[in-house]
Amino acid sequence: MLSYCRSAALNGIDAYDVNIEFDISGGLPAIVIVGLPDTAVKEAKDRVRSAINNSGFKFPEKRITINLAPADTKKEGSVFDLPIALGILAATNHIPPEALNDYTAVGELSLDGSVRPVKGVLPIAADLLHRGCKKIMVPKENSNEAGVVEGIDVYPVSSLAESVAFFRKEHPIEPYRIDIEKLFEESASSDLPDFSDVRGQLNAKRAIEIAVAGGHNLLMIGPPGSGKTMLSKRIPSIIPKMTFQESLSVSKIHSIVYGLSQEKTGLILTRPFRSPHHTISNAGLIGGGSDPKPGEVSLAHNGVLFLDEFPEYRRDVLEVLREPLEEGKVTISRASGSITLPANFMLVAAMNPCPCGYLTDPKKDCRCSPLMVLRYRTKISGPLLDRIDLHVDVPSVSYEEFKSKEMGESSSSIRSRVEEARAVQRKRFEGLSIFTNADMSHKHVRKYCTTDEESEELLKTAFIDLNISARAHDRILKVARTIADLSHSETINAEHIAEAIHFRAMDRTYTD
Ligand SMILES: Nc1ncnc2c1ncn2[C@@H]1O[C@H](COP(=O)(O)OP(=O)(O)OP(=O)(O)O)[C@@H](O)[C@H]1O
Ligand SMILES: [Mg+2]
Structure with missing residues (x-):
């Protein structure tokens, strides 16, 4: 039968x-x-x-x-x-x-x-x-x-x-349904570490705010103990909530890797923050295995991929990040077939400026030879660095700042500015399949990032003096767009461009 x-x-x-x-x-x-x-x-x-x-x-x-x-x-x-x-x-x-x-x-x-x-x-x-x-x-x-x-x-x-x-119709079962709207309303962010714990570091906090507001990639460079890891761990507290569509695509990926049966809600409602250890393999980061499974880049989709001690990762492992950083997706090919997975994440990386860590510290002497510093820096290739929009120096915090009774700005007030800037972006890209300034293609950049004469002049100087690439040029414009959005400005002016260029510290170091 x-x-x-x-x-x-x-x-x-x-x-x-x-x-x-x-x-x-x-x-x-x-x-x-x-x-x-x-x-x-x-x-x-x-x-x-x-x-x-x-x-x-x-x-x-x-x-x-x-x-x-x-x-x-x-x-x-x-x-x-x-x-x-x-x-x-x-x-x-x-x-x-x-x-x-x-x-x-x-x-x-x-x-x-x-x-x-x-x-x-x-x-x-x-x-x-x-x-x-x-x-x-x-x-x-x-x-x-x-x-x-x-x-x-x-x-x-x-x-x-x-x-x-x-x-057999002996035992009826009611179809099960979840009220999604209620689910999203109730998803208040729990007690995450707060930016108010961090003393000083205004420049770094500003870079983080810009990066999160526009979904840009960020590299923090500073001596040991200056607070890079501490700052990064606080990023989840200012990331805006996910929309249902974003949550659905994140949840799908997590569902096939872990299953979501442990989740109370059935959907992942908070943006992923993934911080894989530096011993991670290619397959672990990018995805793969005999039957291809998503890696950390896909698990960080619509969220943050945090790589602490950036140069400690194997160079070939870091190089595989290039495709997802550019495309927002990753294709894994194996004997059993190839699959394409979403991998649109915000990269946050932290590193010391040299092996001993004190190259940029005014108070401590650096013990590294120029060759050691060069070797350390070149662990991060030019093409990879080119894809990181904001490079920020995080100096050691001064004693006065550290002991100051004044609390830093709270995460909730930073988040409200980030949410506003995201709302501007959502409106701008309505009907397109992109959500943030970082997602813009070259065509979008030409359309939405028009500049006045003064800004153009600044960009030209940066292009020639800092020897930045065409890609970095577009990335500076995207960051400037976010800075303008944060200050409720429809047009990008020279001030916004200047700040975006200021946050490309490593371009300057590389051209030294
Ligand atoms: N700006 C700051 N405000 C308050 N506490 C700070 C600050 N910077 C550092 N600290 C304290 O120092 C500790 C170490 O900082 P953190 O681990 O973030 O340093 P790091 O820059 O990541 O160092 P490394 O380069 O060694 O990884 C923090 O846990 C915190 O207690
Ligand atoms: Mg650290």
């Missing part, structure tokens, strides 16, 4: 339908799974057999052939356990076969028949309607993820027996 059940699998963060066909025939009892299953899928037969037997049904002692169509793409993981069990029970008339027709089912089974959470439910549910299906059965723990998707009916189940009873 033949039966069918519908499920889904992932290619990168995009889902595709998997139609599972079952054929039960006479002959020696055996289960054969075809359609390029990996080990976890092959092992489904043992889990399914026990789950069916332990849920009060009898596993058929016949020859069962299961085909996962399309047969030419590799299927992985345990998401097919539940649909396989349902299909077998339909083929043996425990469930009316037509009852499964309109449903997509995903879920892992325990030997006792309970349904366990799986990864990637959000991307599977997100474009379910586009794939011509409206109803999805998911493990109860994954119901929040699927529940945020509009226009579909989500049926959470906690056991195979519950699922079978539902399809």
Whole structure:
């Protein structure tokens, strides 16, 4: 007897339908799974057999052939356990076969028949309607993820027996839905470290504010203990909230890497702040592995990638950042296929000016030879540096400043300026698929960053004297656009350009 059940699998963060066909025939009892299953899928037969037997049904002692169509793409993981069990029970008339027709089912089974959470439910549910299906059965723990998707009916189940009873119409299940608007309203940022803890460092704080307001990349350079790490850790407290669309694309990536069953909300509501250690590999940063998985650059999508002790990362690891920094996405090619993942993040890097750290410190002598300094700096290549919009010196804080009773400006007041500047940008780019000044292409820069004569003159001087590249020229204009937005100015004037050029300290050092 033949039966069918519908499920889904992932290619990168995009889902595709998997139609599972079952054929039960006479002959020696055996289960054969075809359609390029990996080990976890092959092992489904043992889990399914026990789950069916332990849920009060009898596993058929016949020859069962299961085909996962399309047969030419590799299927992985345990998401097919539940649909396989349902299909077998339909083929043996425990469930009316037509009852499964309109449903997509995903879920892992325990030997006792309970349904366990799986990864990637959000991307599977997100474009379910586009794939011509409206109803999805998911493990109860994954119901929040699927529940945020509009226009579909989500049926959470906690056991195979519950699922079978539902399809037999013995146990109704209310479709599960989450009120997204309420979710976003309630998502107040929790107690993050606050900028008011940082004494002095006004220049660095200003650079951070500009960088966050426009989504620009930032490099902080300063002696040990000057507060670079401290400043960076406070960036999450001033980043604006994500929109639903931004949150959805971030959540999809996190859903396939970690699963979101631990998340109370089903969506990630705060922008990611990723700070991988400097021993990270290429694959860890960019993504990859035998079956390509997102790396830190994609996990930081729409958020911040913080690389502390920048020159300590292997040079070849840093070089792979070039593509995502330019394109906002990353393509990973492996034998099993290539996938493109979003990777539009704000890079924040921190470093000392030399190996001993005190080159720029007026109070301490630097012990490094010029060659040592050069070698240290060249760990960060010119092309990579070119992609970093703001370079800021973070000097040691003076005793008076450090001991001052005056608190620094609070994160909430900085954030309100950042939010305002972001609102200006959202309005400017309405209808385009970009959100921040940093996202602008050359064409956008020409359109939105017009300059007066005085500014043009300044840019020309910088171009010739600092020997900046055409890319850096555009980046200066984008930063100037953000500075103008922060000061509610529609036009970019010389003051804005001058400040943007001022924040390219490393260009000056490189031309020394
Ligand atoms: N401006 C400041 N205001 C208040 N505390 C500060 C400031 N700068 C540094 N500190 C104190 O010094 C500690 C060390 O600072 P931090 O780790 O940020 O230095 P760093 O610049 O990252 O140094 P390194 O180059 O060694 O990594 C902080 O945890 C904080 O307690
Ligand atoms: Mg540090």
